[in-house]
Amino acid sequence: MESVQATKQRFGIIGNDPKLNRAVEKSIQVAPTDISVLVTGESGVGKESIPKIIHSLSHRKHGKYIAVNCGAIPEGTIDSELFGHEKGAFTGATQTRSGYFEVADGGTIFLDEVGELPLTTQVRLLRVLENGEFIKVGSSKVQKTDVRIVAATNVNMFEAIKKERFREDLYYRLSTVEILLPPLRERKDDIHLLFRKFASDFATKYKMPTIRLSDEAVILLEKYHWSGNIRQLRNIAEQISVLEQNRAITAASLHGYLPNMGNNLPAVISSDKKESNFSNEREILYKVLFDMKSDLNDLKKLTMELMQNGNNQQVQKDNEGLIQKIYQEKEETHFEKPVRKPTSEVLEIQSQNTIQRTEDDKYHFAEEIEEEETLSLHDKELELIKKSLERHRGKRKAAAEELGISERTLYRKIKQYDL
């Protein structure tokens, strides 16, 4: 049997944490069998390597390996993608098509974000797992396939089962063996090791000297919460590698790259925190999206005004001011790093709000401001979704297109906000 060290090297897995080693060891052990495996762990912990290890060390290694992101495929087409369809099964089905389960016969399918599968698809999947049978969409012919399934999720499956979003029988069928990847914050000894590896990779990539952390910076790095795990660590190593002139990185300069350093909480303030798989990146994307939307509305208003007022100079002046404001706001919101606000700024905000606070309160106040911003973001999001749904008379597809999000994300939001 291939050793844990050799496998890690082969798949570029860095770290010596016992829990990580156990996850790799388990992958090696289950590989030769056909047992279904469920890989669990927070976002960015490296779940995608596990099914690759399992496939490569199995007798299926010469067969196909297909990775499917269940969260990214629209609900309306997922059955057809996975199981195929007959010609004429639905509008646009001009030809018979084979699905992944047919194509991967004799191989492995990796179902990433399996918690996102619609309930109807879950029924079909259960059937394949139980007796290898499936039926193409629009067909009545039962087909057979021999596929090994490895699934992954970063959401709490028990919550999903409790909320009847995931079938309990399917969960047990998928998770005959569960491989849990630990979050980075529980692998303290690996943090600096990973950082050094990424720093060296980026130095090569950008043809610059490698950045080095001071002892204090290393302590800070190891203390940080890393809610985005290894993906976030790599991102930060890349940012610093590109942006810092001085290649010796102090704790102070590192601090500026670590979001929410103060409270060590993720930026998302959700009522449904546990099962939310919203990453910080996605939250930022939403913010940018909504800001752009409101900018667009401002610009629309402005154009209307211009059309109504001809070349009225005063209006033009106002509008120039408005445009300037939009760009100023954009710079502030999008390029400001989400670090704790400096004391002077906090005190200034206090005085503007004429609230008397003690010295001890000032950081809490900064956090409240951050929380208020996030809450208003939620309000904005809710309002936009409502408006868009109204405009499209409840048609989710059109509303999702307008909002620039997937239909399934919109579906989740509708449920989340109970719309």
Ligand SMILES: Nc1ncnc2c1ncn2[C@@H]1O[C@H](COP(=O)(O)OP(=O)(O)OP(=O)(O)O)[C@@H](O)[C@H]1O
């Ligand atoms: N032990 C590791 N050594 C080196 N790189 C790693 C390690 N673990 C993860 N990575 C890198 O971190 C990034 C995130 O990993 P991956 O995409 O597997 O995360 P994930 O667990 O699937 O997250 P999500 O649930 O968000 O999909 C990838 O670029 C991966 O190569």
Ligand SMILES: [Mg+2]
């Ligand atoms: Mg992944």
